[in-house]
Amino acid sequence: xxxxxxxxxxxxxxxxxxxxxxxxxxxxxxxxxxxxxxxxxxxxxxxxxxxxxxxxxxxxxxxxxxxxxxxxxxxxxxxxxxxxxxxxxxxxxxxxxxxxxxxxxxxxxxxxxxxxxxxxxxxxxxxxxxxxxxxxxxxxxxxxxxxxxxxxxxxxxxxxxxxxxxxxxxxxxxxxxxxxxxxxxxxxxxxxxxxxxxxxxxxxxxxxxxxxxxxxxxxxxxxxxxxxxxxxxxxxxxxxxxxxxxxxxxxxxxxxxxxxxxxxxxxxxxxxxxxxxxxxxxxxxxxxxxxxxxxxxxxxxxxxxxxxxxxxxxxxxxxxxxxxxxxxxxxxxxxxxxxxxxxxxxxxxxxxxxxxxxxxxxxxxxxxxxxxxxxx
Amino acid sequence: xxxxxxxxxxxxxxxxxxxxxxxxxxxxxxxxxxxxxxxxxxxxxxxxxxxxxxxxxxxxxxxxxxxxxxxxxxxxxxxxxxxxxxxxxxxxxxxxxxxxxxxxxxxxxxxxxxxxxxxxxxxxxxxxxxxxxxxxxxxxxxxxxxxxxxxxxxxxxxxxxxxxxxxxxxxxxxxxxxxxxxxxxxxxxxxxxxxxxxxxxxxxxxxxxxxxxxxxxxxxxxxxxxxxxxxxxxxxxxxxxxxxxxxxxxxxxxxxxxxxxxxxxxxxxxxxxxxxxxxxxxxxxxxxxxxxxxxxxxxxxxxxxxxxxxxxxxxxxxxxxxxxxxxxxxxxxxxxxxxxxxxxxxxxxxxxxxxxxxxxxxxxxxxxxxxxxxxx
Numbered sequence: 001x002x003x004x005x006x007x008x009x010x011x012x013x014x015x016x017x018x019x020x021x022x023x024x025x026x027x028x029x030x031x032x033x034x035x036x037x038x039x040x041x042x043x044x045x046x047x048x049x050x051x052x053x054x055x056x057x058x059x060x061x062x063x064x065x066x067x068x069x070x071x072x073x074x075x076x077x078x079x080x081x082x083x084x085x086x087x088x089x090x091x092x093x094x095x096x097x098x099x100x101x102x103x104x105x106x107x108x109x110x111x112x113x114x115x116x117x118x119x120x121x122x123x124x125x126x127x128x129x130x131x132x133x134x135x136x137x138x139x140x141x142x143x144x145x146x147x148x149x150x151x152x153x154x155x156x157x158x159x160x161x162x163x164x165x166x167x168x169x170x171x172x173x174x175x176x177x178x179x180x181x182x183x184x185x186x187x188x189x190x191x192x193x194x195x196x197x198x199x200x201x202x203x204x205x206x207x208x209x210x211x212x213x214x215x216x217x218x219x220x221x222x223x224x225x226x227x228x229x230x231x232x233x234x235x236x237x238x239x240x241x242x243x244x245x246x247x248x249x250x251x252x253x254x255x256x257x258x259x260x261x262x263x264x265x266x267x268x269x270x271x272x273x274x275x276x277x278x279x280x281x282x283x284x285x286x287x288x289x290x291x292x293x294x295x296x297x298x299x300x301x302x303x304x305x306x307x308x309x310x311x312x313x314x315x316x317x318x319x320x321x322x323x324x325x326x327x328x329x330x331x332x333x334x335x336x337x338x339x340x341x342x343x344x345x346x347x348x349x350x351x352x353x354x355x356x357x358x359x360x361x362x363x364x365x366x367x368x369x370x371x372x373x374x375x376x
Numbered sequence: 377x378x379x380x381x382x383x384x385x386x387x388x389x390x391x392x393x394x395x396x397x398x399x400x401x402x403x404x405x406x407x408x409x410x411x412x413x414x415x416x417x418x419x420x421x422x423x424x425x426x427x428x429x430x431x432x433x434x435x436x437x438x439x440x441x442x443x444x445x446x447x448x449x450x451x452x453x454x455x456x457x458x459x460x461x462x463x464x465x466x467x468x469x470x471x472x473x474x475x476x477x478x479x480x481x482x483x484x485x486x487x488x489x490x491x492x493x494x495x496x497x498x499x500x501x502x503x504x505x506x507x508x509x510x511x512x513x514x515x516x517x518x519x520x521x522x523x524x525x526x527x528x529x530x531x532x533x534x535x536x537x538x539x540x541x542x543x544x545x546x547x548x549x550x551x552x553x554x555x556x557x558x559x560x561x562x563x564x565x566x567x568x569x570x571x572x573x574x575x576x577x578x579x580x581x582x583x584x585x586x587x588x589x590x591x592x593x594x595x596x597x598x599x600x601x602x603x604x605x606x607x608x609x610x611x612x613x614x615x616x617x618x619x620x621x622x623x624x625x626x627x628x629x630x631x632x633x634x635x636x637x638x639x640x641x642x643x644x645x646x647x648x649x650x651x652x653x654x655x656x657x658x659x660x661x662x663x664x665x666x667x668x669x670x671x672x673x674x675x676x677x678x679x680x681x682x683x684x685x686x687x688x689x690x691x692x693x694x695x696x697x698x699x700x701x702x703x704x705x706x707x708x709x710x711x712x713x714x715x716x717x718x719x720x721x722x723x724x725x726x727x728x729x730x731x732x733x734x735x736x737x738x739x740x741x742x743x744x745x746x747x748x749x750x751x752x
Contacts (some may be wrong), residue, residue: 036699037704044711045692068675075676084692093529145488299444300451316421316460320452324444328413331707335420
């Protein structure tokens with residue numbers, strides 16, 4: 001994997017770069033649609049590629065490990081062959097899912113014992129095993145196994161958890177270096193900065209993570225309920241420490257505004273379920289603000305879904321029709337909204353890239369954040 | 377509307393024709409995907425047109441009347457403008473849905489009072505009102521308001537019901553002739569032959585219906601639980617009476633084999649929810665037989681979904697992957713299966729057309745029916 005940093009914005013820490021992987025290039029800043037179980041919900045692979053123009057998608061180690069399971073993935077020749085997405089893939093490590101299973105897991109120095117949300121069966125994830133699993137899945141970018149702390153979090157817990165995450169990281173790196181990719185293409189391991197919303201812990205973690213000189217670095221444990229201002233404070237602090245010549249990935253973020261603000265702080269990669277999950281609930285993100293299709297006001301608005309939208313759904317369907325689909329419980333409603341929102345997120349990061357190149361990112365961002373806050 | 381009968385099969389009653397409507401031509405025999413509430417479930421409009429190659433779709437008067445309702449449809453400029461399907465549309469009359477609401481309706485000479493399945497609200501459908509509603513929806517082909525009898529049905533009930541359906545038909549025709557299309561394109565009214573599985577009633581009904589010399593004629597009240605042999609017996613009897621120079625539409629039929637057998641008896645048009653409904657449950661129809669994706673045997677079959685299939689889903693996804701999607705409850709599973717099945721139905725009637733043209737329809741049909749019966 002190679003990262004080329006092309007331009008840094010003079011008025012902010014925003015960066016324009018290119019990541020090259022064994023499955024193609026990713027222009028940054030980039031947004032990664034989430035394909036939890038190997039599929040981006042309600043979206044065909046060709047739509048992701050041709051209409052949404054996603055450059056990379058994300059898979060979840062926890063979900064893929066449980067279903068379809070490692071045997072099937074290995075026999076398929078990895079996730080790319082299994083799901084037919086031939087561009088770059090990133091897998092998370094399961095740390096976030098394990099954190100979400102609060103009642104169903106036990107954390108020790110060795111790893112995490114948890115019960116499957118599907119059938120209750122018991123499983124053990126260790127840092128080593130999570131590396132092995134991600135070798136089988138075969139994503140281009142794989143993530144270290146970490147503990148994602150909840151928010152708010154006591155300082156003492158956050159500090160001890162951070163030390164554990166750092167010890168686990170060493171074990172991940174050792175196992176990663178002892179093993180080979182299974183399918184011929186290179187895999188890169190990204191470590192994850194933790195430390196909750198404590199400045200000294202984030203600083204300590206960022207310094208530790210930076211010292212490994214990994215192909216790329218991630219920031220986890222944010223967007224878990226803390227105020228946006230605290231998220232930005234942590235991102236800014238961490239980005240000031242992480243290497244400039246490596247991509248920076250802010251995990252699980254966020255709203256369109258969150259993305260623009262974090263780009264301004266030096267983040268290169270994002271993922272979030274928001275465009276698809278909120279889309280399935282009838283919320284559309286547009287360059288003029290958000291639309292809630294559950295609102296009665298759209299029922300006789302026969303304008304295109306988004307006159308300025310870039311996807312086919314934006315021109316081919318009207319607001320009134322898509323509102324009707326949601327009201328009638330037609331699957332086509334969530335399908336349309338998911339494509340629209342993902343295409344909008346891709347448009348948004350594409351515009352960010354363009355404005356960084358053109359040197360007016362900061363003023364454009366200020367204007368956009370104002371627009372995005374509107375409720376239409 | 378114009379129907380051109382091009383070829384009649386020498387060994388059967390199968391026919392090859394072309395229907396011309398204000399929204400384009402329909403090569404017959406034809407299959408119409410069902411778009412109950414103005415959307416074919418889980419399928420985008422562009423997929424219907426470009427991938428499935430549907431020539432005409434069906435909408436349900438009962439559902440569209442309740443949701444989005446006539447006010448919205450009228451303001452949109454009719455269903456074509458509302459849902460963005462610019463090819464031919466046929467709407468049923470609500471007779472079948474009203475029949476399905478056994479506990480929620482009361483039938484009188486005047487019409488049917490029923491309670492909405494959505495909110496319990498009370499509505500009255502009369503033959504005249506159903507014509508008015510279908511004028512507002514604006515389909516190219518609209519259906520007479522009939523009573524669809526259940527099966528089995530006492531002779532006396534079927535006979536009285538048939539007389540009512542015939543009286544309603546006269547009222548439909550009167551209202552239809554008194555009114556004009558709302559949107560500039562011509563609408564054709566198809567009457568419906570009823571009579572349950574009684575030969576004399578079907579004969580009487582077919583003769584009555586034939587006497588109106590309508591643009592096309594339909595056969596209703598079949599595929600409601602009777603053995604397939606009785607369905608074929610009724611179809612054959614009725615097709616022997618209905619005008620040869622007008623298209624014949626067998627409502628709500630059916631399995632791929634049912635369609636081929638009824639083509640051989642002289643049917644030109646079909647509709648059925650089976651490809652989409654069974655698809656959503658993981659059943660795939662193929663030229664080699666049916667596949668149940670719930671079956672464990674597909675979990676490690678990495679072959680294309682249907683190597684001989686004509687839709688993009690057939691080549692781009694594997695059996696194992698689509699089985700996984702169903703197991704994981706991913707919407708993409710039903711989306712893929714719906715496209716596959718609809719494309720298969722279109723392929724099937726397309727092959728039937730080709731074999732009628734080539735003069736070997738009967739032998740091809742015998743071979744196909746054998747293949748279609750297989751469970752893979």
